[in-house]
Amino acid sequence: MTSSTGFGYSSVEVHKPSVEIDGQPLASVAATRVMVVSDVGAVGDDGVRLKRMGICNGRRIQVVQCGDPLIVRVAGCRLGISKNLARWIWVKPCQLCSELRDSDKVSRLQGAP
Amino acid sequence: MITSAAPQVDRRRTTPKRVGQATVALIGNPNAGKTTLFNALTGLRARTANYPGITVDWRKAVVRLEYGATNLIDLPGLYSLDAITPEERVAESVLRGRLDGEAAPDVVVLVMDATNLERNLFLAGQVLELGLPTVVALNLIDVARTSQISTDADQLALELQCPVVPVSARTGEGLEQLKAVLSKVMLEDGCGRADIDRSCTLGCSGCPFVDRYNWAEKVAADTSHTPASHGRRTEAIDRFLTQLLVGLAACLVVMMAVFYLIFYLAEVPMTLIGEGFAWAGTAVGRLIPAQASGGLIWSSVVFVAVWSVIALALRVAGRRLSWPTIAMATVGSLLVALMSPAGYSSSCRRFASCSCFYRCWKTAATWHVPHSSWNV
Numbered sequence: 001m002t003s004s005t006g007f008g009y010s011s012v013e014v015h016k017p018s019v020e021i022d023g024q025p026l027a028s029v030a031a032t033r034v035m036v037v038s039d040v041g042a043v044g045d046d047g048v049r050l051k052r053m054g055i056c057n058g059r060r061i062q063v064v065q066c067g068d069p070l071i072v073r074v075a076g077c078r079l080g081i082s083k084n085l086a087r088w089i090w091v092k093p094c095q096l097c098s099e100l101r102d103s104d105k106v107s108r109l110q111g112a113p
Numbered sequence: 114m115i116t117s118a119a120p121q122v123d124r125r126r127t128t129p130k131r132v133g134q135a136t137v138a139l140i141g142n143p144n145a146g147k148t149t150l151f152n153a154l155t156g157l158r159a160r161t162a163n164y165p166g167i168t169v170d171w172r173k174a175v176v177r178l179e180y181g182a183t184n185l186i187d188l189p190g191l192y193s194l195d196a197i198t199p200e201e202r203v204a205e206s207v208l209r210g211r212l213d214g215e216a217a218p219d220v221v222v223l224v225m226d227a228t229n230l231e232r233n234l235f236l237a238g239q240v241l242e243l244g245l246p247t248v249v250a251l252n253l254i255d256v257a258r259t260s261q262i263s264t265d266a267d268q269l270a271l272e273l274q275c276p277v278v279p280v281s282a283r284t285g286e287g288l289e290q291l292k293a294v295l296s297k298v299m300l301e302d303g304c305g306r307a308d309i310d311r312s313c314t315l316g317c318s319g320c321p322f323v324d325r326y327n328w329a330e331k332v333a334a335d336t337s338h339t340p341a342s343h344g345r346r347t348e349a350i351d352r353f354l355t356q357l358l359v360g361l362a363a364c365l366v367v368m369m370a371v372f373y374l375i376f377y378l379a380e381v382p383m384t385l386i387g388e389g390f391a392w393a394g395t396a397v398g399r400l401i402p403a404q405a406s407g408g409l410i411w412s413s414v415v416f417v418a419v420w421s422v423i424a425l426a427l428r429v430a431g432r433r434l435s436w437p438t439i440a441m442a443t444v445g446s447l448l449v450a451l452m453s454p455a456g457y458s459s460s461c462r463r464f465a466s467c468s469c470f471y472r473c474w475k476t477a478a479t480w481h482v483p484h485s486s487w488n489v
Contacts, residue, residue, distance in 0.1 A: 049197065052193040052195060052235070054232075054322075064351075071351065075232050076339070
């Protein structure tokens with residue numbers, strides 16, 4: 001099922017899954033926490049943009065700063081995401097990785113979400 | 114099963130070309146330094162602002178390699194070949210040889226930012242899968258060194274199966290080596306043509322984005338080491354400036370500074386220029402007899418001014434002055450100068466005075482209007 005949320009410039013085309021998603025919206029995550037993406041609800045251009053920037057299922061991201069825009073660290077660089085869009089990115093805690101910045105740790109955790 | 118389409122390049126158009134017709138395309142992420150590298154290789158002065166996505170069109174110039182004169186194309190920056198913006202579609206079309214009148218490039222120079230390897234490797238994976246001869250220019254190597262980011266270029270070349278040349282387009286470091294490698298790739302057919310299969314285009318399970326990013330993460334971890342302190346300062350500045358009130362205040366300060374620069378500081382050179390022109394006008398006016406040669410002087414000034422504007426416009430557009438453009442600029446300037454109000458009568462008269470037609474016309478005009486103003 002696909003629908004639009006938000007108004008005007010900030011509207012986001014999303015799909016609403018029939019089953020309940022394991023996790024919480026990225027917009028509600030506290031700063032510095034490392035999370036794993038469990039679902040990307042945005043579809044269309046927004047969805048493709050997010051995925052090709054590294055925000056896709058199973059990838060680790062670290063919330064650098066809360067607010068609007070939300071700043072996250074992903075694939076070695078920081079990205080600003082509007083809060084409206086961040087509501088449709090579902091994440092769950094990454095139990096194994098405490099610090100995404102440390103590339104050695106990340107390489108050891110390769111393939112372990 | 115992944116349904117994404119396999120990369121398609123118009124192979125029929127990638128046959129070897131004669132020297133002078135070969136094409137090298139620069140491709141990479143936004144802000145990776147493609148335009149700076151393009152300028153450094155070609156000697157042009159294409160200007161670009163320091164924010165992503167500024168190159169919205171592609172430009173072409175000739176670069177002298179050991180192989181011979183080669184066309185170099187600077188493409189807009191893109192994050193992946195799944196192009197969703199117009200400039201990304203341009204870059205993708207050129208790379209795949211789908212742009213009208215343009216064959217796929219003979220060699221692709223993949224410009225990668227050494228300070229952010231993982232992000233750049235995502236696009237690198239897609240470009241390498243096209244199967245075109247590819248050379249990686251590991252740009253911003255000087256900045257990486259300053260930031261204590263170490264990159265093993267040999268290991269990266271091994272992982273990507275193509276030549277990797279660390280360069281700094283800003284300082285010129287490594288450019289000669291890059292030119293030499295490009296010549297070598299052009300001369301040796303197949304050299305630099307990566308034969309790798311890391312994608313999901315041939316069928317695998319899972320999201321293609323995840324698989325590609327996992328591969329990029331692994332390659333970046335194997336070939337590059339970033340100290341934990343990297344980016345802390347930028348993060349601190351971000352944290353401070355992205356607060357609501359601080360951000361608004363910072364925006365206001367910047368706007369006020371721009372306003373001040375425009376309306377107060379610019380007044381000094383504007384006054385000087387105005388006074389300079391007034392002085393020059395008075396001085397020239399005193400030297401030149403207005404009646405006899407005012408029109409000729411005016412036409413000459415208009416001609417030079419129009420020619421200068423056309424030359425400046427060509428320069429800004431990044432075009433070189435060739436014989437056809439010089440001829441067109443000259444003809445255009447001449448027409449404008451002849452048609453300018455003050456220059457019309459005198460210039461036209463001088464031109465026509467050389468012809469028999471003028472003599473006939475003058476006789477007729479004098480007969481009808483004995484003291485015509487055309488004789489001034």
